[in-house]
Amino acid sequence: MERRQLGQGGPMVGAVALGTMNFMGTYGAADPRDSLAVIDACIEMGIDHIDTSDVYGAGGAETLLAPVLARHKGRVTIASKAGITRNPDHPFDNSPAYLRAALEGSLRRMGVERIDLYYLHRREAARPVEEAMEALMRLRDEGKIGAIGLSEVAPATLERACAVGPVAAVQSEYSLWSRQVELGMTDACARHGAALVAFSPLGRGVFGDAPPDPAGFAPGDLRITMPRFQPENWARxxxxxxxxxxxxxxxxECPAAVAIAWVLSRAPHVIALPGSRSLDHWRQIARGAALRLDAAALDQIDRLLPAGWAHGPRYGQAMAVGPEGWS
Known part of the structure; x- marks a missing residue:
């Protein structure tokens, strides 16, 4: 698999990373044994950058990864995140004490002494990002994390953070139906030497072999709350x-491979971060990492799916609280 740099001076990783939120039942029930088999197979394909968070399954995703990281010690670049509390009265916490405690919990659950890339999962609006950066830099200087990342921030926040210290990666939704990062974030990452880690590059399943049927979403499926899947928008x-x-x-080609190839074509510092529990899907995704789209193909895709074509915001009212700059 093609390899791309995870931030200025960072490690080279596969152009496609593996997201773990889906293994925690976000889009329906998941069997841990099947999940582990898929993760092992992905690593053998060269998908060696695994992304998780302390809130995926209330820490369950990190616990799931512990045996994987033990089996593949030295072969995997691991990323995790902190800053979402799930407390409705205080949903985000970027305080130094909270970030330190969250990191210690993540290290314990995954059975590691160091996390290669540690993200601020959401910015706490009332707290200066500079304070959070200083806290994360102390954790880096202690050897507990390797590099710092930011998630769902605006370009101005990245600029402020980089004035304090280096940011290795910014994680933002980016796909053929979510192109808001093109309004400055892609360029901002390039200026500051940060990788742009594009989560949901398959649009939460819409670029699969067949688009999903929202009427069949299982209870608890995150997409039920998303406006683009509501009947009026979905019909368009x-x-x-x-x-x-x-x-x-x-x-x-399969739609998933083309969608991945399109995301990776946008800039050399973009890394695609899909999440799937299906090994067949991962084979399609890996195919997309090797697929090159020429200018004619890119032009045809833009005519089929021009920027801004999707009806409905990407998040509903509850989930729109936290991401900066756009919904």
Whole structure:
């Protein structure tokens, strides 16, 4: 698999990373044994950058990864995050004490002494980002983390953070139906030497072999709350998704591979971060990492799915609290 640098001076990792939120039942029930088998297979494919968080499954995703990291010691770059509390009265906490305690919990659950990349999962608006950066830099200087990342921030926040210390990566949603990062974040990451880690590059399943049927979403499926999957918006989004899928198949490719290839084509510092429990899907994703789209193909994709085509914001009211700059 093609390799890309995880921040200025950072390690080289696969152009595709593995997200673990999906293994915690975010889109339906998941069997831990099947999840572990998929993760092991992905590592053998060269997908050696694994991303998790202390809030995925209330720490369950990190616990799930412990045997994987033990088996593949030295072969995996691990990233985790902290800053979301799940306390409705205080949903985000970037205080030094909270970040330190959260990190210690993550280290314990994963059975490691150091996390290669540690993100501020959400910025606490009432607290200067500089204070959080100073706290994370102390953890880095103690050897508990290797590098610092930010998640769902605006370019101005990245600029302020980088004035305090280096930021290795910014994690933002980026796909053929979520292109808000093109309004400055892609360029800001390039200026500051940060990787742009594009989560949900397959649009939460819409670029699969067939678009999902929202009417069949299981109870607890995160997408139930997302406006783009609501009936009025979905009726407008589905025809374009089907047209894109038909176009990809006419070229002899699956939609997922083309969607991944498109994300990776945007800039050399972009790393795709999908999450799937299906090994077949991961084979398609790996195919996308090797697929090169020429100018004619990119132009055709832009005509099928122009910037801003998707109806509905990407988050509902509750989830829109926290991400900076756009919903």
């Amino acid at each position: 989004n589905l025809p374009r998704l089907r047209a894109f899928g038909d176009w990809a198949r006419d070229r002899g």
